[in-house]
Amino acid sequence: MSMSDDTKPQTEEPPLTDAVPSSSPPLEPTPLTPWQKLKRLLTPGIVVLLLGAKFLGKLKFLVVPVLKFLPLLLKTGGTMLLSIWFYAMNWGWVFAVGFVLLMLVHECGHLLAAKQAGLKVGAPMFIPFMGAFIALKDVPPNAWTEARVGVGGPLIGTLGAAACEGIFLATGYPLFRALAYTGFMLNLFNLIPLAPLDGGRIVTAVSPWLWGIGLAMMVALLVTHPSFLLFLILLLSLPRLISMFRRKTADEARWFEVTPAQRWGMALLYFGLIAVLVIGMRMTHIAPNAG
Ligand SMILES: [Zn+2]
Secondary structure: OOOOHHHHHHHOOOOOOOOOOOOOOOOOOOOOOHHHHHHHHHHHHHHHHHHHHHHHHHHHHHHHHHHHHHHHHHHHHHHHHHHHHHHHHHHOHHHHHHHHHHHHHHHHHHHHHHHHOOOOEOOOEEEOOOEEEOOEOOOOOOHHHHHHHHHHHHHHHHHHHHHHHHHHHHHOOHHHHHHHHHHHHHHHHOOOOOOOOHHHHHHOOOOOOHHHHHHHHHHHHHHHOOOHHHHHHHHHHHHHHHHOOOOOOHHHHHHHOOOHHHHHHHHHHHHHHHHHHHHHHHHHOOOHHHO
């Protein structure tokens, strides 16, 4: 047998290898036990692994924020682009971009309200033809908090639509008036007092009996404008509607408790927003024959 490769590592730096002292002559290898051979074979790999781990450890401070930001980029950015593409097929690119941005403004309203209430939330996600949502990672501790998070979206969303009308008045560019109208309508629709919609969450702190009105509105809408989206909302509203007729446990009853000031404050905000949105829609409505 020719000289084995085992002799070569003897010239290497001593750390970790204790099998052969480095002072021994390179050409006269001392016989190695299989265990020593294995150790030598593995040592460079272990060193590389250790160095790699150390390097990654340092890199962690760079990698972790990027990884944290990635879902936001993929979810919000990716789903936003998909939504824009979907709406652009019907209404053209410019309008689609504006429409999706208005939805983003609405979602950011929820996000801000949730953060203010101390709830953990996920990044806004867009679903083409359905809208957008933010996922609450914490369950709202009571009806008041849920109402606050619910009203944040339409509140900021209404401001966003009003800003579009402001731009129209300043520039005369009709696209912005169309966006303002659509924005007002979008936020008004979401105020229908039925559970998965913002309105349903808001009126939980005003009077859950308003869900009945929401149900009647949704059924009427479904009859006059049949659509899968309306059907889905109706379906999703059922668990909460049914819960209204169920005897509540003490914990559940406590969840629904609001102070009179909170109840009246939320009612004022809710009905005030509806009034502003109806007026906004009338103001910005463009008659079809006016082009
Ligand atoms: Zn909303």
